[in-house]
Amino acid sequence: MADSDISDNEPTTRTLLRRVLDTEAPRTPRRRQSTRAGVQRTPLGTPFSMRLRSQTKTTAGRQPHRARSIGRLAHIQTRGQLKEQTPRTLLENILLTAPESSMVMPESAVKPVPAPQVVQFSRRESSPGSLELQLPELNAPTTLAPGRLTSGRRKKRLRLSEFQQGMDQGLPLSQGPVTEPPGNTGASSLSSSLNLTFATPLLPQSVQRPGLARRPPTRRAVDVGIFLQDLQDTSVATALPGDRTPVATLPTDTVLEDTQPFSQPLIGRSPSVHHSLPYPSLSAERTVSRRTRSSGPGLQNNSPGKPAQLLAGKAEEVDALAMGFPNTSSSTSGEDGVEPLLGGVGEEVEERMEESMSLSEVKEAAGAQASARAEEPEAHTEVAEAEGSWGAIEEKEPEGSSRDKDTEARPELASSTPEFPRARQLEFLEPAPPTSTAVGLFRQQFIPAPSLSSEPLEPLSARLPTRVQTARPRLRQDSYKMGLSHYAKLFSFYAKMPMEKKALEMVEKCLDKYFQRLCDDLDVFAAHAGRKTVRLEDLELLMRRQGLVTDRVSLHVLVEQHLPLEYRQLLIPCAFSGNTVFPAQ
Amino acid sequence: MEAEKEGAEEQQGLFYRQRLKAAVHYTVGCLCEEVASDKEVQLSRQTIAAISEVTFRQCESFAKDLEMFARHAKRSTINTEDVKLLARRSNSLLKYITEKSEEFNVERKTKKKKKLEDENKDSLEPAEAGGVGSEN
Numbered sequence: 212m213a214d215s216d217i218s219d220n221e222p223t224t225r226t227l228l229r230r231v232l233d234t235e236a237p238r239t240p241r242r243r244q245s246t247r248a249g250v251q252r253t254p255l256g257t258p259f260s261m262r263l264r265s266q267t268k269t270t271a272g273r274q275p276h277r278a279r280s281i282g283r284l285a286h287i288q289t290r291g292q293l294k295e296q297t298p299r300t301l302l303e304n305i306l307l308t309a310p311e312s313s314m315v316m317p318e319s320a321v322k323p324v325p326a327p328q329v330v331q332f333s334r335r336e337s338s339p340g341s342l343e344l345q346l347p348e349l350n351a352p353t354t355l356a357p358g359r360l361t362s363g364r365r366k367k368r369l370r371l372s373e374f375q376q377g378m379d380q381g382l383p384l385s386q387g388p389v390t391e392p393p394g395n396t397g398a399s400s401l402s403s404s405l406n407l408t409f410a411t412p413l414l415p416q417s418v419q420r421p422g423l424a425r426r427p428p429t430r431r432a433v434d435v436g437i438f439l440q441d442l443q444d445t446s447v448a449t450a451l452p453g454d455r456t457p458v459a460t461l462p463t464d465t466v467l468e469d470t471q472p473f474s475q476p477l478i479g480r481s482p483s484v485h486h487s488l489p490y491p492s493l494s495a496e497r498t499v500s501r502r503t504r505s506s507g508p509g510l511q512n513n514s515p516g517k518p519a520q521l522l523a524g525k526a527e528e529v530d531a532l533a534m535g536f537p538n539t540s541s542s543t544s545g546e547d548g549v550e551p552l553l554g555g556v557g558e559e560v561e562e563r564m565e566e567s568m569s570l571s572e573v574k575e576a577a578g579a580q581a582s583a584r585a586e587e588p589e590a591h592t593e594v595a596e597a598e599g600s601w602g603a604i605e606e607k608e609p610e611g612s613s614r615d616k617d618t619e620a621r622p623e624l625a626s627s628t629p630e631f632p633r634a635r636q637l638e639f640l641e642p643a644p645p646t647s648t649a650v651g652l653f654r655q656q657f658i659p660a661p662s663l664s665s666e667p668l669e670p671l672s673a674r675l676p677t678r679v680q681t682a683r684p685r686l687r688q689d690s691y692k693m694g695l696s697h698y699a700k701l702f703s704f705y706a707k708m709p710m711e712k713k714a715l716e717m718v719e720k721c722l723d724k725y726f727q728r729l730c731d732d733l734d735v736f737a738a739h740a741g742r743k744t745v746r747l748e749d750l751e752l753l754m755r756r757q758g759l760v761t762d763r764v765s766l767h768v769l770v771e772q773h774l775p776l777e778y779r780q781l782l783i784p785c786a787f788s789g790n791t792v793f794p795a796q
Numbered sequence: 797m798e799a800e801k802e803g804a805e806e807q808q809g810l811f812y813r814q815r816l817k818a819a820v821h822y823t824v825g826c827l828c829e830e831v832a833s834d835k836e837v838q839l840s841r842q843t844i845a846a847i848s849e850v851t852f853r854q855c856e857s858f859a860k861d862l863e864m865f866a867r868h869a870k871r872s873t874i875n876t877e878d879v880k881l882l883a884r885r886s887n888s889l890l891k892y893i894t895e896k897s898e899e900f901n902v903e904r905k906t907k908k909k910k911k912l913e914d915e916n917k918d919s920l921e922p923a924e925a926g927g928v929g930s931e932n
Contacts, residue, residue, distance in 0.1 A: 739881055740869050752868050756861065 228306045232299065695719040695726075729753070747782075820855070821848040858882060 699715045699722070736749035747766075754760040759769060770782050784792050824847050828839050865878040876897050883889045 735881060735884065736868065739865065739877065748868060752864060755864055 223309075225306055225309050228302045228309075232302060232306070695722045698722050732756075817848070817852055820852050821845065824848040824851055 696715075696719060699718045702718050703710045703715060732753050733745045733749050736752050737743065737745045740748070742749075751760060751766045754766065754769075760766050767783050770779055774782070781794055784794055786792050821844070825844050828844050828847065831837075832839050861882055862874045862878050865881050866872065866874045869875070869877070880890065880893055880897070883893050
C-alpha cells in the first residue's frame with residue numbers, strides 16, 4: 212500500500228486526494244482489516260479503475276500504477292463502508308465518485324504517457340511541456356482539419372520516435388491511435404491528434420498511386436508503330452472478310468476523328484492522282500495505316516475494273532474497292548471533307564501510277580488504291596455521318612437526296628475505317644495478282660515513315676482537281692452504292708444468317724430506290740406547300756403516309772421514343788423559365 | 797340511351813359502308829367483265845371480290861391522303877393539286893390526270909367566258925361536277 216510513488220502527475224482532484232490519502236494511509240490502525248477487505252473488494256474496484264484507465268489508454272507502463280490505484284480504491288472502499296465521518300472518508304468518497312480523468316485534462320494524462328514511454332521519470336518533466344504543447348491542440352481539433360494536421364505535425368516527430376521506441380520495446384501504445392479511426396470524438400482529443408498525425412502520410416500515398424492518374428491516349432503512336440512493323444514484316448496476311456461486317460455498325464465518329472488529321476496531307480494529292488490512273492491498281496495492300504483505313508471502305512465501291520482479279524477472294528469490300536477505284540479518282544464530292552480525303556487517296560494512287568508495274572508491288576498498289584478509295588468514301592462518310600447523325604431532321608433539305616447517298620457512302624466507309632487496318636492490309640495483300648501500276652517505289656517510300664510518303668503526294672494534288680470535276684457525277688453514283696453497301700452490311704448483320712451477294716445487291720437496290728423516293732417525296736411535299744425548303748411538316752406528312760405517324764401516334768411521341776435528348780430538345784418545343792420557349796416556333 | 801344511339805349510328809354507318817362496298821363491287825365487276833372480254837380471259841368471283849375489297853380500302857387511304865395534302869397546303873378544300881400529288885406514283889395515271897385537268901381548265905375558261913358574257917351562274921356547277929367526275 213505504499214503509495215509514495217505517485218506516477219501520475221495529473222493535477223486532478225483525484226490525484227491530489229490520493230496523495231493525501233496515501234500519505235495518511237500508514238497512520239490508520241485499520242489498515243490490516245482494510246487490506247483483507249481490499250483483497251475481497253479488488254474485483255469491485257478493478258473494473259472501476261480499469262474503466263477509468265482505459266479511457267486514457269494506459270500502457271504497460273501504466274499497469275503498475277493501475278495496480279496501485281486499484282489497491283487504493285479497495286482501500287478506500289473498505290474505509291468508506293465503515294461509515295466513518297472523518298475527513299478521510301469524505302475524501303475517499305470523493306475519489307470514488309469523481310472521474311479519474313476529465314475531458315479537459317486527459318490529453319495531458321495521455322500525452323505524457325505515450326511520449327516518453329520508456330523513460331517514466333521524464334514524464335514529470337515532460338508533462339508540463341507536453342501539456343503546453345497540447346493546449347493548442349486541444350483547441351485545434353474542433354477547428355479545421357489543416358489546423359489539426361499542422362498541430363499533429365508538431366507532435367509527429369515525437370510520436371514517430373516514440374512509436375519506433377515503442378515498437379522496439381513491443382509497446383502497443385502507438386498502435387492504438389493508428390488503428391483507431393479518426394472518428395473518436397468521445398475519446399481524448401489527444402488520441403484524435405494522434406490519429407491526425409498518422410493521417411497525414413496517407414495523403415501522399417494516395418497521390419503516389421499510379422492507377423488514379425489519367426494516362427493520355429497514345430493510340431496513334433501505337434498504331435504507327437504496329438503499322439511499321441507490319442510493313443516490315445511483309446507477312447502474308449490471312450484475309451478477314453467476314454469480320455468486318457459486324458464492325459460496320461461501329462460509330463464512325465471515332466474513325467473520322469482519327470483520320471481527319473491525316474487528311475491534310477492528302478488534300479493536295481487526291482484529285483490529280485485519281486484521274487491519272489487509268490487502271491486503279493487495287494492490289495495495294497500496304498498503305499499508310501490511316502489511309503488504308505479510309506481507303507479500304509472507299510475503294511470497295513469504286514474500282515469496277517480491277518476488282519475481279521484482285522478482290523476475288525475478298526469480301527464485298529474488296530469488290531467494292533475494285534468497282535470504285537476509277538471512280539474514286541473522279542470523285543468529286545463538293546464537300547470540303549471529301550477533298551482532303553480525296554487528296555490523300557489521290558496521293559497513293561499517284562504513287563502507284565508512278566511506280567512500275569510489278570506483282571510484288573501489288574501490295575502497295577492495293578494500299579494506294581485503298582487510300583484513293585478511302586478518300587472518296589471518307590469524304591462521303593464524313594458528310595454522310597454528319598447527316599446521318601441528324602437522321603430525319605436533315606432529310607428535310609431538298610438536297611438531301613444527293614446527300615443521303617453520300618451519307619450512305621460515308622457510313623459505309625466510316626464503318627470500315629474502324630476495322631483493323633492490319634486486316635485490311637492483309638486483305639489487300641491477298642489480291643496480289645498482277646497489277647497495272649507498279650508500286651515498288653511506293654513501298655520503299657512508305658516503309659521508312661508514313662509521314663514522309665505523304666509529303667510527295669501533296670504536290671500532285673494540283674493536277675487532280677481539273678480531272679476530278681469531269682468524273683464527279685459518276686462518283687456520286689458510286690458513293691450512293693458505297694453508302695448503300697453500308698446499310699446492306701447492317702442488314703446482313705441483323706439477319707444473323709449468312710447472305711448471298713446477290714441478295715445483298717438486291718437489298719442495295721431496294722434501299723437505293725427507297726431513299727430516292729423518300730427524297731423525291733420530301734421535295735414534292737415542299738413544293739406542294741409552295742416552299743423551296745423541306746421542313747418538318749413535310750417530313751411529318753411523309754411519315755404519316757408511311758404509317759409511322761398515325762392518329763394515335765404523333766411525331767412527338769416518336770421523337771421521344773427514338774431520338775436522344777439533345778435532338779428531342781431541338782425538335783419538341785419546351786417552355787423554360789421566363790416564358791421562353793425553345794426552340795422558338 | 798347514348799349507347800343505343802351510338803349503336804344505331806354505328807349500324808347506320810356500317811350499313812352505309814356496306815352499301816358503298818356493294819356499289820364499288822358492282823362497278824369493279826363491270827370493269828372486270830370488260831377486261832375479261834377484251835383479253836379473252838375469265839375472272840373468278842373471288843378475284844373480283846378481292847379486287848373490289850382492295851379498291852375500297854385504297855379509296856379510304858386516298859381520302860385520308862387527300863385530306864392530309866390539303867391540310868399540308870393550308871387549305872380546307874381538296875384541290876386538283878392534291879389529286880395530282882396523290883397520283884404521282886404511277887406515271888401513266890399522272891399523265892392522264894394532268895391531261896384531263898388541262899382539258900377541264902380549258903373548258904372552264906371557255907365556259908367562263910361564255911358565262912361572263914351570258915352571266916349565267918347555273919352552268920358552272922354542273923360543269924364543275926362534270927369536271928370533277930372526269931378527273932376522278
